Amino acid sequence: MDLVESRICIVGATGGLGSEIARQCVGHGARVVLAGRNPTALERISQELACPSVRIDVAEPTSADQAIAEAVEILGGLDVVICATGTVAFGPVTELEDVILERLFVANVLGPVRVTRAAIGALTSGGVIVNISGIVADHPTAGMAAYSATKAALTAFDRAVAREVRRAGVRILDVRPPHTETGLATRPIAGVAPALPEGRVPREVARAIVDAVAAGATDVVF
Numbered sequence: 001m002d003l004v005e006s007r008i009c010i011v012g013a014t015g016g017l018g019s020e021i022a023r024q025c026v027g028h029g030a031r032v033v034l035a036g037r038n039p040t041a042l043e044r045i046s047q048e049l050a051c052p053s054v055r056i057d058v059a060e061p062t063s064a065d066q067a068i069a070e071a072v073e074i075l076g077g078l079d080v081v082i083c084a085t086g087t088v089a090f091g092p093v094t095e096l097e098d099v100i101l102e103r104l105f106v107a108n109v110l111g112p113v114r115v116t117r118a119a120i121g122a123l124t125s126g127g128v129i130v131n132i133s134g135i136v137a138d139h140p141t142a143g144m145a146a147y148s149a150t151k152a153a154l155t156a157f158d159r160a161v162a163r164e165v166r167r168a169g170v171r172i173l174d175v176r177p178p179h180t181e182t183g184l185a186t187r188p189i190a191g192v193a194p195a196l197p198e199g200r201v202p203r204e205v206a207r208a209i210v211d212a213v214a215a216g217a218t219d220v221v222f
């Protein structure tokens with residue numbers, strides 16, 4: 001897939017991975033709409049990259065549909081939708097309250113599912129949807145049981161929905177990065193991160209994702 005002039009919407013563009021992916025897509029000559037929740041951070045990345053932005057909060061049931069429709073309006077269509085929303089919680093599941101579990105599953109599963117559903121309706125044949133799962137989908141980790149479950153759920157969703165949309169010519173790319181130094185582990189919604197080895201460099205993980213979009217891949221593991 002040639003990214004030059006391709007029309008890309010990046011959801012979670014205010015995040016560590018989302019912002020790096022956005023920089024690289026712009027660097028490849030793509031036309032990018034940035035979708036994000038935090039208005040100040042969204043304005044900052046929008047100004048840095050000189051890209052239009054739309055608001056999204058994937059916790060709101062209709063927000064993904066609205067944001068994707070606005071991106072279509074701005075770009076005159078969409079070729080790629082990348083969802084980089086997510087959050088993390090640490091600690092044994094017995095220490096995680098319902099409100100934390102719900103926020104985790106909304107940001108990491110329901111959100112990307114809503115974005116994917118909206119994107120399917122917006123993409124034409126040859127389109128690509130990227131969801132960022134995690135290495136814990138394949139290697140569920142104690143102390144991160146609920147987070148691991150969200151990532152396994154998203155990967156299962158990606159594999160199944162890929163079959164639903166294959167005939168329409170839409171490709172699903174499921175990305176499962178290892179620990180990456182975006183700061184995600186330092187701002188959990190509950191608990192404290194265990195001692196982690198030095199993580200991957202966000203720019204390099206983003207490059208692998210953008211390369212995989214261009215290469216026609218359906219899976220990225222590191």
Ligand SMILES: NC(=O)c1ccc[n+]([C@@H]2O[C@H](COP(=O)([O-])OP(=O)(O)OC[C@H]3O[C@@H](n4cnc5c(N)ncnc54)[C@H](OP(=O)(O)O)[C@@H]3O)[C@@H](O)[C@H]2O)c1
Pocket residue numbers: 012013014015016017018036037038041056057058059084085086087106107108111132133134135176177178179180181182183184185199
């Ligand atoms: N970093 C890692 O080690 C690592 C490893 C494997 C997988 N991942 C996955 O990669 C994805 C991106 O993570 P990251 O490292 O870039 O973390 P990050 O820097 O914390 O970015 C997370 C992004 O998700 C957005 N978000 C969270 N809840 C949202 C909601 N309800 N509606 C809209 N946006 C929402 C945040 O928006 P705000 O700016 O508004 O908060 C932020 O832009 C996540 O799914 C994460 O689980 C990360």
